[in-house]
Amino acid sequence: MSVLMIRSVILYIIVIFAVRLMGKRQLGELQPSELVITILISNVATLPLEDPDIPVLTGVTPILSLVCFEVLMSWLILRFPWLRKKVSGSPRTVISGGRIDPDVMRELRFSVDDLMTALRSKDVFDPGEVQYAIVETNGSVSVMPKDSSSGDPPEVVISDGEVIPAAAEKCGFSGDSLRRLLMRFSLGTGDVFLMTADSSGGAYIAPRRGEPVIIKGEGQ
Amino acid sequence: MTRIRVSIMILCILAVTALWSGLWVYGRCSSLVRGIERTETLLYAGMTAEAAEAAYSLGEEWKEIRRSASVLVRGCRLYDLDRGYAGIASRVSGDRHEALASLEELRRMTALLAEGEIPRLRSVF
Numbered sequence: 537m538s539v540l541m542i543r544s545v546i547l548y549i550i551v552i553f554a555v556r557l558m559g560k561r562q563l564g565e566l567q568p569s570e571l572v573i574t575i576l577i578s579n580v581a582t583l584p585l586e587d588p589d590i591p592v593l594t595g596v597t598p599i600l601s602l603v604c605f606e607v608l609m610s611w612l613i614l615r616f617p618w619l620r621k622k623v624s625g626s627p628r629t630v631i632s633g634g635r636i637d638p639d640v641m642r643e644l645r646f647s648v649d650d651l652m653t654a655l656r657s658k659d660v661f662d663p664g665e666v667q668y669a670i671v672e673t674n675g676s677v678s679v680m681p682k683d684s685s686s687g688d689p690p691e692v693v694i695s696d697g698e699v700i701p702a703a704a705e706k707c708g709f710s711g712d713s714l715r716r717l718l719m720r721f722s723l724g725t726g727d728v729f730l731m732t733a734d735s736s737g738g739a740y741i742a743p744r745r746g747e748p749v750i751i752k753g754e755g756q
Numbered sequence: 757m758t759r760i761r762v763s764i765m766i767l768c769i770l771a772v773t774a775l776w777s778g779l780w781v782y783g784r785c786s787s788l789v790r791g792i793e794r795t796e797t798l799l800y801a802g803m804t805a806e807a808a809e810a811a812y813s814l815g816e817e818w819k820e821i822r823r824s825a826s827v828l829v830r831g832c833r834l835y836d837l838d839r840g841y842a843g844i845a846s847r848v849s850g851d852r853h854e855a856l857a858s859l860e861e862l863r864r865m866t867a868l869l870a871e872g873e874i875p876r877l878r879s880v881f
Binding site: 557588589590591593594597600601603604605607608611 | 759760827829
Protein backbone atom coordinates (compact mmCIF):
# COMPACT_ATOMS: atom_id res chain seq x y z
CA MET A 537 0.00 0.00 0.00
CA SER A 538 2.70 2.46 1.01
CA VAL A 539 4.64 1.66 -2.18
CA LEU A 540 1.52 2.42 -4.23
CA MET A 541 1.04 5.70 -2.38
CA ILE A 542 4.63 6.78 -3.03
CA ARG A 543 4.31 5.77 -6.69
CA SER A 544 1.07 7.77 -6.93
CA VAL A 545 2.78 10.86 -5.52
CA ILE A 546 5.72 10.48 -7.95
CA LEU A 547 3.38 10.04 -10.94
CA TYR A 548 1.17 12.92 -9.80
CA ILE A 549 4.18 15.24 -9.66
CA ILE A 550 5.39 14.04 -13.06
CA VAL A 551 1.97 14.42 -14.73
CA ILE A 552 1.59 17.94 -13.26
CA PHE A 553 5.09 18.79 -14.50
CA ALA A 554 4.22 17.35 -17.93
CA VAL A 555 1.02 19.40 -18.22
CA ARG A 556 2.89 22.54 -17.13
CA LEU A 557 5.62 21.80 -19.67
CA MET A 558 2.98 21.67 -22.41
CA GLY A 559 1.99 25.20 -21.42
CA LYS A 560 -1.20 27.15 -20.95
CA ARG A 561 -2.42 26.25 -24.44
CA GLN A 562 -3.12 22.80 -23.07
CA LEU A 563 -5.51 24.08 -20.44
CA GLY A 564 -7.80 25.83 -22.91
CA GLU A 565 -9.30 24.42 -26.09
CA LEU A 566 -7.45 21.38 -27.39
CA GLN A 567 -5.86 21.09 -30.81
CA PRO A 568 -6.00 17.57 -32.36
CA SER A 569 -2.41 16.69 -31.39
CA GLU A 570 -2.95 18.01 -27.84
CA LEU A 571 -6.09 15.92 -27.46
CA VAL A 572 -4.17 12.81 -28.54
CA ILE A 573 -1.36 13.55 -26.06
CA THR A 574 -3.81 14.20 -23.20
CA ILE A 575 -5.61 10.90 -23.80
CA LEU A 576 -2.33 9.00 -24.12
CA ILE A 577 -0.86 10.51 -20.94
CA SER A 578 -3.96 9.74 -18.90
CA ASN A 579 -3.79 6.13 -20.07
CA VAL A 580 -0.05 5.66 -19.73
CA ALA A 581 0.05 7.22 -16.24
CA THR A 582 -2.42 4.66 -14.88
CA LEU A 583 -0.31 1.64 -15.91
CA PRO A 584 2.46 1.91 -13.27
CA LEU A 585 -0.20 2.91 -10.72
CA GLU A 586 -2.28 -0.21 -11.29
CA ASP A 587 0.59 -2.64 -11.74
CA PRO A 588 3.44 -2.59 -9.21
CA ASP A 589 5.32 -4.92 -11.59
CA ILE A 590 5.95 -1.98 -13.91
CA PRO A 591 8.93 0.12 -12.78
CA VAL A 592 8.08 3.82 -12.30
CA LEU A 593 10.92 4.66 -14.69
CA THR A 594 9.30 2.73 -17.55
CA GLY A 595 5.99 4.45 -16.78
CA VAL A 596 7.53 7.90 -16.67
CA THR A 597 9.58 7.51 -19.88
CA PRO A 598 6.61 7.46 -22.30
CA ILE A 599 4.86 10.33 -20.46
CA LEU A 600 7.87 12.62 -20.65
CA SER A 601 8.71 11.52 -24.21
CA LEU A 602 5.17 12.24 -25.42
CA VAL A 603 5.07 15.66 -23.77
CA CYS A 604 8.50 16.61 -25.10
CA PHE A 605 7.51 15.52 -28.61
CA GLU A 606 4.35 17.61 -28.29
CA VAL A 607 6.31 20.70 -27.19
CA LEU A 608 8.77 20.25 -30.06
CA MET A 609 5.89 19.65 -32.49
CA SER A 610 4.11 22.83 -31.36
CA TRP A 611 7.37 24.74 -31.92
CA LEU A 612 7.74 23.24 -35.40
CA ILE A 613 4.09 24.07 -36.14
CA LEU A 614 4.81 27.66 -35.16
CA ARG A 615 7.87 27.77 -37.41
CA PHE A 616 6.37 26.07 -40.46
CA PRO A 617 2.83 27.11 -41.51
CA TRP A 618 2.52 24.19 -43.98
CA LEU A 619 3.07 21.78 -41.09
CA ARG A 620 0.47 23.65 -39.03
CA LYS A 621 -2.03 23.11 -41.82
CA LYS A 622 -1.20 19.40 -42.02
CA VAL A 623 -1.36 18.77 -38.26
CA SER A 624 -4.09 21.16 -37.09
CA GLY A 625 -6.05 21.64 -40.31
CA SER A 626 -7.48 25.01 -41.29
CA PRO A 627 -10.71 26.82 -40.30
CA ARG A 628 -13.67 26.11 -42.61
CA THR A 629 -16.60 28.42 -43.37
CA VAL A 630 -19.91 26.58 -42.97
CA ILE A 631 -22.23 29.60 -43.31
CA SER A 632 -21.47 32.45 -45.66
CA GLY A 633 -23.98 35.30 -46.01
CA GLY A 634 -26.68 33.24 -44.33
CA ARG A 635 -26.17 30.35 -46.78
CA ILE A 636 -25.17 26.99 -45.27
CA ASP A 637 -22.54 25.13 -47.28
CA PRO A 638 -23.62 21.46 -47.24
CA ASP A 639 -20.39 20.28 -48.92
CA VAL A 640 -18.24 21.71 -46.12
CA MET A 641 -20.68 20.31 -43.53
CA ARG A 642 -20.38 16.84 -45.10
CA GLU A 643 -16.60 17.13 -45.30
CA LEU A 644 -16.39 18.05 -41.59
CA ARG A 645 -19.00 15.39 -40.71
CA PHE A 646 -20.93 18.21 -39.04
CA SER A 647 -24.65 17.51 -38.69
CA VAL A 648 -27.35 20.18 -38.83
CA ASP A 649 -27.98 19.52 -35.14
CA ASP A 650 -24.30 20.14 -34.37
CA LEU A 651 -24.45 23.41 -36.28
CA MET A 652 -27.68 24.56 -34.64
CA THR A 653 -26.30 23.70 -31.18
CA ALA A 654 -23.14 25.69 -31.93
CA LEU A 655 -25.18 28.66 -33.18
CA ARG A 656 -27.51 28.58 -30.17
CA SER A 657 -24.51 28.55 -27.84
CA LYS A 658 -23.58 31.87 -29.48
CA ASP A 659 -27.12 33.22 -28.89
CA VAL A 660 -28.02 32.89 -32.56
CA PHE A 661 -31.26 31.01 -33.25
CA ASP A 662 -31.71 31.69 -36.96
CA PRO A 663 -28.96 30.71 -39.43
CA GLY A 664 -30.32 33.47 -41.69
CA GLU A 665 -28.98 36.03 -39.20
CA VAL A 666 -25.44 34.72 -39.63
CA GLN A 667 -23.01 36.48 -41.95
CA TYR A 668 -20.26 33.94 -41.34
CA ALA A 669 -19.95 30.80 -39.23
CA ILE A 670 -16.47 29.31 -39.18
CA VAL A 671 -15.51 25.94 -37.70
CA GLU A 672 -12.14 26.48 -36.06
CA THR A 673 -9.35 23.89 -36.01
CA ASN A 674 -10.17 22.98 -32.40
CA GLY A 675 -13.79 22.22 -33.34
CA SER A 676 -15.35 25.37 -31.88
CA VAL A 677 -17.60 27.52 -34.08
CA SER A 678 -17.04 31.26 -34.46
CA VAL A 679 -20.11 33.22 -35.51
CA MET A 680 -20.30 36.67 -37.10
CA PRO A 681 -23.89 38.02 -37.10
CA LYS A 682 -25.12 39.86 -40.20
CA ASP A 683 -25.64 43.21 -38.48
CA SER A 684 -22.12 43.39 -36.97
CA SER A 685 -20.40 44.04 -40.29
CA SER A 686 -21.43 44.25 -43.87
CA GLY A 687 -18.10 43.02 -45.24
CA ASP A 688 -16.15 39.76 -45.16
CA PRO A 689 -14.34 38.75 -42.00
CA PRO A 690 -10.66 39.73 -42.01
CA GLU A 691 -8.19 37.18 -43.38
CA VAL A 692 -4.69 36.53 -42.04
CA VAL A 693 -2.47 37.82 -44.84
CA ILE A 694 0.91 37.63 -43.06
CA SER A 695 1.58 35.21 -40.23
CA ASP A 696 4.94 35.39 -38.47
CA GLY A 697 6.63 37.01 -41.46
CA GLU A 698 5.15 34.53 -43.98
CA VAL A 699 2.73 35.85 -46.63
CA ILE A 700 -0.31 33.63 -47.17
CA PRO A 701 -0.82 34.08 -50.93
CA ALA A 702 -4.44 32.81 -51.08
CA ALA A 703 -5.56 35.21 -48.33
CA ALA A 704 -3.60 38.12 -49.85
CA GLU A 705 -5.25 37.54 -53.22
CA LYS A 706 -8.69 37.30 -51.58
CA CYS A 707 -8.14 40.72 -49.98
CA GLY A 708 -7.07 42.22 -53.30
CA PHE A 709 -3.32 42.33 -52.69
CA SER A 710 -0.77 41.41 -55.31
CA GLY A 711 2.83 40.81 -54.25
CA ASP A 712 3.76 44.37 -55.26
CA SER A 713 0.78 46.15 -53.72
CA LEU A 714 1.37 44.36 -50.41
CA ARG A 715 5.05 45.29 -50.43
CA ARG A 716 4.15 48.94 -51.29
CA LEU A 717 1.64 49.07 -48.43
CA LEU A 718 4.19 47.76 -45.96
CA MET A 719 6.86 50.13 -47.29
CA ARG A 720 4.62 53.05 -46.37
CA PHE A 721 5.21 52.04 -42.75
CA SER A 722 8.90 51.18 -43.31
CA LEU A 723 8.22 47.48 -42.96
CA GLY A 724 9.21 44.37 -44.92
CA THR A 725 7.15 41.17 -44.82
CA GLY A 726 9.70 39.64 -42.47
CA ASP A 727 9.14 42.49 -39.97
CA VAL A 728 5.41 41.75 -39.68
CA PHE A 729 4.25 39.38 -36.99
CA LEU A 730 0.56 39.48 -38.01
CA MET A 731 -1.33 41.24 -40.74
CA THR A 732 -5.05 40.82 -41.27
CA ALA A 733 -7.03 42.47 -44.03
CA ASP A 734 -10.53 42.44 -45.48
CA SER A 735 -11.96 43.02 -48.92
CA SER A 736 -13.02 46.60 -48.02
CA GLY A 737 -9.35 47.61 -47.81
CA GLY A 738 -9.17 47.65 -44.02
CA ALA A 739 -6.06 46.12 -42.47
CA TYR A 740 -4.37 45.52 -39.15
CA ILE A 741 -0.58 45.25 -39.14
CA ALA A 742 1.26 44.14 -36.02
CA PRO A 743 5.02 44.51 -36.49
CA ARG A 744 7.41 42.36 -34.47
CA ARG A 745 8.51 45.55 -32.70
CA GLY A 746 6.58 48.78 -32.28
CA GLU A 747 2.98 49.84 -32.32
CA PRO A 748 0.37 48.14 -34.53
CA VAL A 749 -1.01 49.95 -37.57
CA ILE A 750 -4.77 50.07 -38.20
CA ILE A 751 -5.95 50.99 -41.71
CA LYS A 752 -9.63 51.79 -42.07
CA GLY A 753 -11.37 50.31 -45.09
CA GLU A 754 -14.18 51.78 -47.18
CA GLY A 755 -17.27 52.46 -45.07
CA GLN A 756 -15.43 51.82 -41.81
CA MET B 757 11.96 28.97 -25.80
CA THR B 758 12.61 27.68 -22.25
CA ARG B 759 10.05 24.91 -22.81
CA ILE B 760 11.80 23.85 -26.01
CA ARG B 761 15.17 23.75 -24.24
CA VAL B 762 13.73 21.79 -21.28
CA SER B 763 12.03 19.35 -23.69
CA ILE B 764 15.21 18.79 -25.70
CA MET B 765 17.16 18.30 -22.47
CA ILE B 766 14.61 15.76 -21.14
CA LEU B 767 14.58 13.90 -24.46
CA CYS B 768 18.39 13.75 -24.45
CA ILE B 769 18.41 12.45 -20.85
CA LEU B 770 15.75 9.85 -21.71
CA ALA B 771 17.61 8.77 -24.84
CA VAL B 772 20.90 8.40 -22.94
CA THR B 773 19.16 6.57 -20.07
CA ALA B 774 17.37 4.24 -22.51
CA LEU B 775 20.60 3.52 -24.37
CA TRP B 776 22.56 2.98 -21.16
CA SER B 777 19.85 0.75 -19.64
CA GLY B 778 19.62 -1.31 -22.85
CA LEU B 779 23.37 -1.74 -23.06
CA TRP B 780 23.62 -2.53 -19.34
CA VAL B 781 20.93 -5.24 -19.45
CA TYR B 782 22.37 -6.61 -22.71
CA GLY B 783 25.92 -6.65 -21.34
CA ARG B 784 24.98 -8.33 -18.05
CA CYS B 785 22.77 -10.89 -19.75
CA SER B 786 25.50 -11.67 -22.28
CA SER B 787 27.86 -12.29 -19.38
CA LEU B 788 25.28 -14.68 -17.86
CA VAL B 789 24.87 -16.50 -21.19
CA ARG B 790 28.65 -16.94 -21.41
CA GLY B 791 28.61 -18.32 -17.84
CA ILE B 792 25.84 -20.77 -18.75
CA GLU B 793 27.78 -21.94 -21.81
CA ARG B 794 30.87 -22.44 -19.64
CA THR B 795 28.81 -24.49 -17.17
CA GLU B 796 27.40 -26.59 -20.02
CA THR B 797 30.90 -27.25 -21.35
CA LEU B 798 32.04 -28.36 -17.89
CA LEU B 799 29.01 -30.65 -17.60
CA TYR B 800 29.67 -32.19 -21.02
CA ALA B 801 33.27 -32.78 -19.91
CA GLY B 802 31.95 -34.63 -16.84
CA MET B 803 33.40 -32.07 -14.41
CA THR B 804 30.26 -31.93 -12.26
CA ALA B 805 31.84 -30.30 -9.18
CA GLU B 806 33.35 -27.46 -11.23
CA ALA B 807 30.06 -27.10 -13.12
CA ALA B 808 28.15 -26.79 -9.82
CA GLU B 809 30.61 -24.14 -8.68
CA ALA B 810 30.14 -22.22 -11.96
CA ALA B 811 26.35 -22.56 -11.59
CA TYR B 812 26.55 -21.20 -8.03
CA SER B 813 28.46 -18.15 -9.36
CA LEU B 814 25.75 -17.74 -11.99
CA GLY B 815 23.09 -17.64 -9.26
CA GLU B 816 25.08 -15.02 -7.34
CA GLU B 817 25.63 -12.95 -10.48
CA TRP B 818 21.91 -13.06 -11.22
CA LYS B 819 21.07 -11.87 -7.67
CA GLU B 820 23.34 -8.89 -8.17
CA ILE B 821 21.85 -8.07 -11.60
CA ARG B 822 18.31 -8.57 -10.30
CA ARG B 823 18.64 -5.71 -7.78
CA SER B 824 19.15 -3.09 -10.50
CA ALA B 825 17.17 -4.83 -13.23
CA SER B 826 13.89 -4.43 -11.33
CA VAL B 827 14.22 -0.65 -11.80
CA LEU B 828 14.63 -0.99 -15.56
CA VAL B 829 12.65 -4.06 -16.60
CA ARG B 830 9.05 -5.15 -15.95
CA GLY B 831 8.81 -7.59 -13.05
CA CYS B 832 6.99 -10.26 -15.06
CA ARG B 833 10.02 -10.57 -17.35
CA LEU B 834 12.25 -11.34 -14.35
CA TYR B 835 10.13 -13.79 -12.34
CA ASP B 836 10.78 -16.78 -14.65
CA LEU B 837 14.50 -16.06 -14.56
CA ASP B 838 14.34 -15.79 -10.75
CA ARG B 839 12.88 -19.29 -10.64
CA GLY B 840 15.45 -20.55 -13.16
CA TYR B 841 18.51 -19.21 -11.36
CA ALA B 842 17.26 -20.20 -7.88
CA GLY B 843 18.88 -23.51 -6.95
CA ILE B 844 20.68 -23.84 -10.29
CA ALA B 845 23.79 -25.15 -8.47
CA SER B 846 21.86 -28.05 -6.88
CA ARG B 847 20.22 -28.91 -10.21
CA VAL B 848 23.61 -29.01 -11.94
CA SER B 849 24.91 -31.35 -9.24
CA GLY B 850 21.99 -33.75 -9.88
CA ASP B 851 20.91 -35.54 -13.03
CA ARG B 852 23.11 -34.49 -15.97
CA HIS B 853 20.33 -34.53 -18.61
CA GLU B 854 17.97 -32.52 -16.44
CA ALA B 855 20.75 -30.05 -15.62
CA LEU B 856 21.56 -29.56 -19.31
CA ALA B 857 17.87 -29.04 -20.11
CA SER B 858 17.59 -26.46 -17.29
CA LEU B 859 20.69 -24.63 -18.52
CA GLU B 860 19.41 -24.66 -22.08
CA GLU B 861 16.09 -23.14 -20.97
CA LEU B 862 17.86 -20.57 -18.78
CA ARG B 863 20.15 -19.57 -21.65
CA ARG B 864 17.15 -19.05 -23.94
CA MET B 865 15.28 -16.93 -21.36
CA THR B 866 18.34 -14.82 -20.56
CA ALA B 867 19.02 -14.20 -24.26
CA LEU B 868 15.36 -13.18 -24.72
CA LEU B 869 15.64 -10.64 -21.88
CA ALA B 870 18.80 -9.19 -23.43
CA GLU B 871 17.27 -8.98 -26.91
CA GLY B 872 14.14 -7.28 -25.59
CA GLU B 873 16.19 -4.34 -24.33
CA ILE B 874 18.01 -3.67 -27.62
CA PRO B 875 15.94 -1.59 -30.08
CA ARG B 876 15.92 -4.02 -32.99
CA LEU B 877 13.01 -4.02 -35.43
CA ARG B 878 11.82 -7.31 -33.92
CA SER B 879 11.93 -5.92 -30.34
CA VAL B 880 10.14 -2.69 -31.30
CA PHE B 881 7.25 -4.35 -33.12
